[in-house]
Amino acid sequence: MSNYNDVQPLVDALAERLRRSVAIDDPAMRLVAASRHFGDEDDLRIISVINRAVPDEVLDRYNALGGPTWTEPRHVAGHDYQGAHADGRLCVPVRCNGLHLGYLWLIDRDRTLTDDEISSAVDTAAQVGVVRYREFLLLERSKTRHEAILRELVSSDPVSRERATEDLQAEELLPESPMHYQVLAAQAGPATTSEGPRHVAVEAAAEEGVRALPGTALFVANRSRAWILVAAPEPPSPRQLSTAAARITAKFHGLTSATTRIVVGVGRPVDSISTVVESHREALLAARAALLIPALGEFACWGNLGAYELLLRIPTDEIVRAGWIPALDALDAGDPHGVLIETLEVFLDNAGDVRRAAERLRVHRATFYQRLKRIEQLSGSHLDRGEDRLTLHLGLKLRGLAASYQAQTNPPS
Incomplete structure (x- = not known):
């Protein structure tokens, strides 16, 4: 959050000098500071002051125009956003040391700003940039420290977790109440x-x-x-x-x-x-x-x-190895089109309910029973035995996980 006491005087001074309202936004177009109005406010400025941010549609538009990469002042044409009108305005990027730190805005519907007035806006934006950069450095240090504490909080080392708990309390990062x-x-x-x-x-x-x-x-x-x-x-x-x-x-x-x-x-x-x-x-x-x-x-x-x-508690490399089930490999060898594998998985997913599984696959129950018999012949398993069902069901789920993992680590080119 920007330091109001550092940025606000700069905004107010520029506004009084130009007799125009001035606003500063952060890179996400959340309002940092705004001056009083001089009768030049439009719908978008009012929305920004009330909500401390602009609608997402506005942010998306400026991002699409390349706003985060701008380094020089730029006039932006007026636009309507879901019934709210935005007049033309001058955007002055707020930057320091190559970092995009926000925007300074002046409503300029008729493009009457003089070169000297634009130069004053650029000077103010540069001063705001220095303030925002200093705050950025402080925030980054604080953020790095807090992230280190959180990482220790979920460490496998109990001593590190205990130290992180003490640091969270000492730095008052979380409420003290239960x-x-x-x-x-x-x-x-x-x-x-x-x-x-x-x-x-x-x-x-x-x-x-x-x-x-x-x-x-x-x-x-x-x-x-x-x-x-x-x-x-x-x-x-x-x-x-x-x-x-x-x-x-x-x-x-x-x-x-x-x-x-x-x-x-x-x-x-x-x-x-x-x-x-x-x-x-x-x-x-x-x-x-x-x-x-x-x-x-x-x-x-x-x-x-x-x-x-x-x-999923099994390490990924073990999942890949555990998916090798001889009965399923034998089924694959005799079922090149995967029809029997699909039948088996639907049968097991439906707790062995043949009627429900056959309806799911849209086949006659007689056809389904024939497939089950063929599955038993090829795999050497007995589907009326709980242990065989468990082995096959776990094997199918492990193979699915392994296939998904391998597809993500070796995506098609």
């Missing part, structure tokens, strides 16, 4: 096309998710993964969690290729900061499940994943 703690993990899949820096999209998506959650939320992000720690008197509701997940995925897709998947996993709530590591582990595994099993969708909650909650 809380419930819960972790959400976002995981991006392999990039399907050439795209910009994904770590920016992942971090922005995590920030968007934080805004949808109750209580206090802290997050850590890297190139393809982020996780959020929520502390609240009551755990977030299923609706709040699904809303946060939806905002995470929408933000990520707005900044990357629409075909690149990002999924969100949620661990169960815990009532002690010392056991956050458990919710964190569950959230990561739930995200892993959603990434490997597209049928689960983009949002998976631990506790609702059935047998996958056991299978």
Whole structure:
């Protein structure tokens, strides 16, 4: 957050000198500071002051115009946004040391600003840039420190976790009153096309998710993964969690290729900061499940994943090896088109209910029974034995996980 006492005087001084209202936004077009109005305000300026931000449509438009890369003042034509009118305005980029730190805005519907007035705006933007850069450095130091604490909080080392708990309390990052703690993990899949820096999209998506959650939320992000720690008197509701997940995925897709998947996993709530590591582990595994099993969708909650909650605890390289089941290999050899494999999986997924499974595959029950007999002949298994069913069912699920993992690590060129 920008220091109001440092930026506001600069904004007010420029506004009084030009007799025009001035506004400063951060790179996400959230309002940092605004002067009084001189009768030149339009619908968009009023919305920005009231909501402390502009509508997403406005941000998307300026990003599409290349706003984050601008280095010189630029006039932007008037535009209507969902019934709200924006007059033409001058945009002066706020930058320092090569970093994009925001925008300075002057409404200039008739383009009557003189070169000297534009020069004054550029000078003010440069001063604001210095202030914002100093704040950026302080924020980055603080953020790096807080991320280090959170990483220690979910470390495998109990001593590190205990130290992190003490640091969280000492730095007052979380409320002191009794809380419930819960972790959400976002995981991006392999990039399907050439795209910009994904770590920016992942971090922005995590920030968007934080805004949808109750209580206090802290997050850590890297190139393809982020996780959020929520502390609240009551755990977030299923609706709040699904809303946060939806905002995470929408933000990520707005900044990357629409075909690149990002999924969100949620661990169960815990009532002690010392056991956050458990919710964190569950959230990561739930995200892993959603990434490997597209049928689960983009949002998976631990506790609702059935047998996958056991299978996903197996290391990935072991999953690939464990998927080798002689009975299934024999079935593959005698079933080149995969008809019998599909029949077997539907049969087992429906707990051996032939009527339901046959309806699912849209075949006559007599045909289905013939397929089951052929499966037993080729695999050497007996489908009326629980142990054989269990072996085959687990083998099919492990092979599915292994195939998904290999497809992600070796995508087609």
